[in-house]
Amino acid sequence: MVKAKPYYAEGALSALYYDVVTAADARVRGDEAVYVDLAQPGAEILELGAGTGRLTCYLAARGFTVTGVDIAAAMLAQARKRVGALEPEVAAHVTLRLGDLTALDLKQTFDLVICPYHTLAHIPAGAAWKNGFLTAARHLVPGGLFAVHLPKLEVMQGLGAIDPKARVMDQPMGDGRRLLIYVRERSFRPGLNRLEQVLDYAVVDAAGVEVQRSSERLVLYMQDPQPFAEATGFTLDRQPIDQGGDGDIWVFRKV
Ligand SMILES: C[S@@+](CC[C@H](N)C(=O)[O-])C[C@H]1O[C@@H](n2cnc3c(N)ncnc32)[C@H](O)[C@@H]1O
Structure with a gap:
């Protein structure tokens, strides 16, 4: 991975x-x-x-x-x-x-x-x-x-189970390409109020072919x-x- x-x-x-x-x-x-x-x-x-x-x-x-x-x-x-x-x-x-x-x-x-x-x-x-x-x-x-x-905080705490195949964003970029975002991992640590997510970013061209991809770790505290x-x-x-x-x-x- x-x-x-x-x-x-x-x-x-x-x-x-x-x-x-x-x-x-x-x-x-x-x-x-x-x-x-x-x-x-x-x-x-x-x-x-x-x-x-x-x-x-x-x-x-x-x-x-x-x-x-x-x-x-x-x-x-x-x-x-x-x-x-x-x-x-x-x-x-x-x-x-x-x-x-x-x-x-x-x-x-x-x-x-x-x-x-x-x-x-x-x-x-x-x-x-x-x-x-x-x-x-x-x-x-x-x-x-x-x-x-x-x-x-209540929104961070209430984020439910993830579906790594579900797009949380599918955004046209104006040039035929689309930006797709998926949540691959999510965890919340109570007390620390630390939300950690791994988001997969993918760019597909007009034919649906993936031309860019990266995984990004987003950590938020409240x-x-x-x-x-x-x-x-x-x-x-x-x-x-x-x-x-x-x-x-x-x-x-x-x-
Ligand atoms: C969600 S973006 C907000 C950008 C912009 N203010 C806006 O509203 O569109 C958060 C920004 O905070 C920056 N950032 C995170 N930690 C920081 C730090 N310790 N000092 C300065 N900038 C930081 C990130 O690099 C990122 O550009």
């Missing part, structure tokens, strides 16, 4: 086709409006886990100045391409950095820090989460908001973020905002 690559690794199809998957993913639909609503016009925004620049570029095009940080070179390479396709005056409002959100010090503060689409859930929910919250606090002006999108926030100088600003039925955007204010 093929060894599974870490999600978003160099050469991983999860990175290469992130935008195809996300464009079809109801779990992120409309999240950009939540972040826009949290920012004052012209605000400076730090995005932790910027990925391929999906939100980074959207926010820059709406007049915000955005710094996007990501640990995965394969994701940032796509973000750079996306920024390159922006109007030069918009692209001038984007900075991209390779970095780890659990150990980041840009020596700069922002009006809003965002950690979208389960980024924090990719990190073990212990000391590393605390360091992520400390990073947000370090980069925020007093009174600034930190918005972090996390999965709903805990109540409030104790981490309180320990690092934040208060809960409002009730969590439901995002796509399987996650919430938590909004904390730096005290």
Whole structure:
């Protein structure tokens, strides 16, 4: 059996086709409006886990100045391409950095820090989460908001048995090819609230012939973020905002 690559690794199809998957993913639909609503016009925004620049570029095009940080070179390479396709005056409002959100010090503060689409859930929910919250606090002006999108624990716990032959995604790619995704393995560790899945990605051409395949290991963690926030100088600003039925955007204010 093929060894599974870490999600978003160099050469991983999860990175290469992130935008195809996300464009079809109801779990992120409309999240950009939540972040826009949290920012004052012209605000400076730090995005932790910027990925391929999906939100980074959207926010820059709406007049915000955005710094996007990501640990995965394969994701940032796509973000750079996306920024390159922006109007030069918009692209001038984007900075991209390779970095780890659990150990980041840009020596700069922002009006809003965002950690979208389960980024924090990719990190073990212990000391590393605390360091992520400390990073947000370090980069925020007093009174600034930190918005972090996390999965709903009950959804993670309730994922049922898998059928490795069932496609969880079958998405046309606009050029005759289709992206197919299957769940090959799934386990959930209560207590740690750790969900581990191996997803098989396959690309088939117009004739149905498989032209690319890889297995990707996706690990997600979830805990109540409030104790981490309180320990690092934040208060809960409002009730969590439901995002796509399987996650919430938590909004904390730096005290
Ligand atoms: C689901 S993607 C979200 C990308 C983008 N923000 C969006 O909403 O489309 C999660 C991203 O978090 C990044 N990531 C995971 N751990 C990280 C860390 N410790 N520091 C920085 N980025 C990290 C991954 O490389 C990936 O690009």
